[in-house]
Structure formats: structure tokens, C-alpha cells
Amino acid sequence: MSIPLSIEWTNKKLRIINQQKLPLEVDYLTLETIEDVYDAIVTLKVRGAPAIGITAAYGLARAAQHYETNTLEEFYQHLEKDALYLGESRPTAVNLVWALDRLQRVAKDAATIQEAKELLLEEAIVIHKEDEASCRNIGEFALSLLENQTKVLTICNAGSIATAKYGTALAPFHLGSERGKRFEVFACETRPVFQGSRLTVWELQQSGVDVTLITDSMAAHTIGAKGIEAIIVGADRIVANGDTANKIGTLNLALLAAAYQIPFYVAAPSSTFDLTIENGKEIPIEERPSDEITHVAGKQVAPLNTKVFNPAFDVTPGKYITAIITEKGIIYPEYTKNIPALLGTEKGERS
Incomplete structure (x- = not known):
């Protein structure tokens, strides 16, 4: 059994596992152009x-290698244009813009165009390596919280294939499997595009974790019938007061956790925090195509011309979150005070 990886960078080539084809086919794609990267993100070939x-x-750094400019000023103009292009691919996940901003800042330290190109590739590799180390740390902290809890519920896929390795919400299960700790994980299927059933179940099986699939609407009954002891989820954006955007259906689980009086944990790296936003009402929520709901596996399951509302995320208020697990430690309420205290950032800055 082994932990699957979603991203490979070898010989200056970017390969990703095509998550659209999982779990029936393990297919790696080579992304050659910035348009390939944009498409992979929008179509959920890569996600998390x-x-x-x-x-x-990596996409921005590779694109920059082909800029034909005479001055650094022109180089930076091309870089900014491509960063804006990629940044529009998924508006809710803050890590996207965070990584693109980080590359642009690093490039500004260059004295020559060639040095800028080298710095961009180096920084992309650093971001990749940092995320793997970050996820391992998140897993260690999560294991400490779940020390006496083995029956855990999750939604979507906040695992190895959503990160560099190990994942966030799934990290304690991968680490636990490596160390002989047995979890019994219940995974919500995660409608409308089934990240839970297609990805989380497959990934945990690869790692040797005991995992059971349920539909999203079975969560309330399962918590009571199976004695669920905790719920752990990932995050796409966490704001200053602890409000957290994550895959649609997460708020339902937080409310159920409160009703059943079991802990509800959010696991995310510090790059997921956006302290420029005061509360969850300000988080932009991506709406996706209607056919994700009206069709399943390409087959129409709803009447023609059905009106559809398809938000990809919901926002869980911080008051329902027992703790937020980061690579730097565990954050407990009061989040407005304790988030910047742990992350070492001041209010109004993006971590």
C-alpha cells in the first residue's frame, strides 16, 4: 500500500494525475502550456x-521560460498578465492567488531576465516541497487531537491527491496507517461531482485505511448509528474570524456535529488563511455549470430546462468549528485573536 501523489515535477516537466478519470483509471497528464494548466484547474483534472x-x-514558472522580452519591465508585464489569467480559474481557493503572488514577488528580486526565470522555477519547487512538509505537520497535530477517536467522518477530498502529499483532513489517516493506528473512516460521496466516492475512498484504499462510503444525505443517521466520534474536513479559504469556505455540504456536517456534540475540525495550511477578509459573508463562492447536477456520468437525470443552483462551496461559521489544525499548530476559539497569534500575521495581511 502506498500514498498516491497528484503532482510530479521531473526534468522540468509538470505531470498531474487526471482526477477526472479516477478511480477507474490512473492517468497522468503532462501540462505543456499555461492554457493546459488553466484547463486542468477549471475542469477539475487537478483540484484541492x-x-x-x-x-x-509551476504553470506560471514554465510559461515565463518562453517570454521573449528585452527588459525586466516587459517581463514583469507578461508575468502579471499570465498570473491574472491563472488566478481567474478558481476564485474561491485562496492558495491559487497566494502562490501566484509569491512567484511574482520573488521575480522582482532578479537583476536580469534569466535570473528571474530561474528564481520562478526555484520558488515553484520550494512551494511544492513546503506543502509536503506542511501536510505532514498537519497530520501530526491532527493525530494528537484524534488520539482517542477512531470513527471519523469526512467530506470531499482533502487528501494526498489534493496536496503535495498526505493531504490535510486525510493526513492523520495516512500517517496512522504508516504507524499501525487503525481508523474507521466514513466518507460522504460529495455531490455533485463525487470527490468523496471517486477520490477519497480510492486514495484511502491505496493507503490501507478502513473506509466506508455513504451518500451525503446519510450523514445524520450515520453519526448516530455508527457512533461517529469526530468530523474532520479541509478548507479552501479561512478568514479572520475563523469562518471557513469548503466543499458544499461541509456546513451541514458542522451543524450535525453541534447537534450530536462531537468535535468538528478543520485542517488546512497557513496559506489557506486570508486575513484581509473579516467574515465569511465576503468570501466569493464559485458557481459551477448546471450539468454537474442535471447529469451523472454524462447521462441526464433531470428534466430538460430544469433551473439549477450549483454553488461549489459553502461557508461554515467559526462558532461551529472546534479547532483549526495547521502546520504551525492547533488554533482554538477565539479565532479573531488566536489565528494571527499563531500564524504570526497582523490583521489585514494575507498569510
Whole structure:
């Protein structure tokens, strides 16, 4: 059994596992152009906030290698244009813009165009390596919280294939499997595009974790019937007061956790925090195509011309979150005070 990886960078080539084809086919794609990267992000061939950020970083760095400019000023103009282009691919996941901004800042330290190109590639690799180390740390902290809890519920896919390795919400299960700790994980299927059933179940099986699939609407019954002891989820954006955007259906689980009086944990790297936003009402929520709901596996399951509302994310208020697990430690309420205290950032800055 082994932990699957979503992103490979070898010989200056970017390969991703095509998550559209999982679990029936393990297919790696080579992304040659910035348009390939944009398409991979929009069509969910690569998904998960950290993995999106890493992929975009490599995509921007590779694109910059082909700029034909005479001055650094022109180089930076091309770089900014491409960064804006990639940044529009998924508006909710803050890691995307965070990674693109980070590359642009690093490039500004260059004295020559060639040095700028080298710095961009180096920084993309650093972001990739940092995320793997970050996810391992998140897993360690999560294991400490779940020390006496083995029956855990999750939604979507906040695992190895959504990050560099290990994942966020799934990191304790991968690390636990490596160390002989047995979890019994229940995974919501995660409608409308089934990231839970297609990706989380497959990934945990690869790692040797005991995992059971349920539909999203079975969560309330399952918590009571199976004795669920905790819920752990990932995040696409966490704002100053702890409000958290994550895959649609996450808020439902937070409310159920409160009703059943079990802990509800959010696991995310510090790059997922956006302290420029005061509360969750200000988070932009991506709406996706209607056919994700009206069709399943390409087959229409709803009447023609059905009106559809398809938000990709919802926002869980911080008051329902027991703790936020980061690579730097565990954050407890009061989040407005404790988030910047742990992350070492001041209010109004993006971490």
C-alpha cells in the first residue's frame, strides 16, 4: 500500500494525475502550456486548494521560460498578465492567488531576465516541497487531537491527491496507517461531482485505511448509528474570524456535529488563511455549470430546462468549528485573536 501523489515535477516537466478519470483509471497528464494548466484547474483534472496552488506555480514558472522580452519591465508585464489569467480559474481557493503572488514577488528580486526565470522555477519547487512538509505537520497535530477517536467522518477530498502529499483532513489517516493506528473512516460521496466516492475512498484504499462510503444525505443517521466520534474536513479559504469556505455540504456536517456534540475540525495550511477578509459573508463562492447536477456520468437525470443552483462551496461559521489544525499548530476559539497569534500575521495581511 502506498500514498498516491497528484503532482510530479521531473526534468522540468509538470505531470498531474487526471482526477477526472479516477478511480477507474490512473492517468497522468503532462501540462505543456499555461492554457493546459488553466484547463486542468477549471475542469477539475487537478483540484484541492494546495494542489491547485502548486500546479499554478509551476504553470506560471514554465510559461515565463518562453517570454521573449528585452527588459525586466516587459517581463514583469507578461508575468502579471499570465498570473491574472491563472488566478481567474478558481476564485474561491485562496492558495491559487497566494502562490501566484509569491512567484511574482520573488521575480522582482532578479537583476536580469534569466535570473528571474530561474528564481520562478526555484520558488515553484520550494512551494511544492513546503506543502509536503506542511501536510505532514498537519497530520501530526491532527493525530494528537484524534488520539482517542477512531470513527471519523469526512467530506470531499482533502487528501494526498489534493496536496503535495498526505493531504490535510486525510493526513492523520495516512500517517496512522504508516504507524499501525487503525481508523474507521466514513466518507460522504460529495455531490455533485463525487470527490468523496471517486477520490477519497480510492486514495484511502491505496493507503490501507478502513473506509466506508455513504451518500451525503446519510450523514445524520450515520453519526448516530455508527457512533461517529469526530468530523474532520479541509478548507479552501479561512478568514479572520475563523469562518471557513469548503466543499458544499461541509456546513451541514458542522451543524450535525453541534447537534450530536462531537468535535468538528478543520485542517488546512497557513496559506489557506486570508486575513484581509473579516467574515465569511465576503468570501466569493464559485458557481459551477448546471450539468454537474442535471447529469451523472454524462447521462441526464433531470428534466430538460430544469433551473439549477450549483454553488461549489459553502461557508461554515467559526462558532461551529472546534479547532483549526495547521502546520504551525492547533488554533482554538477565539479565532479573531488566536489565528494571527499563531500564524504570526497582523490583521489585514494575507498569510
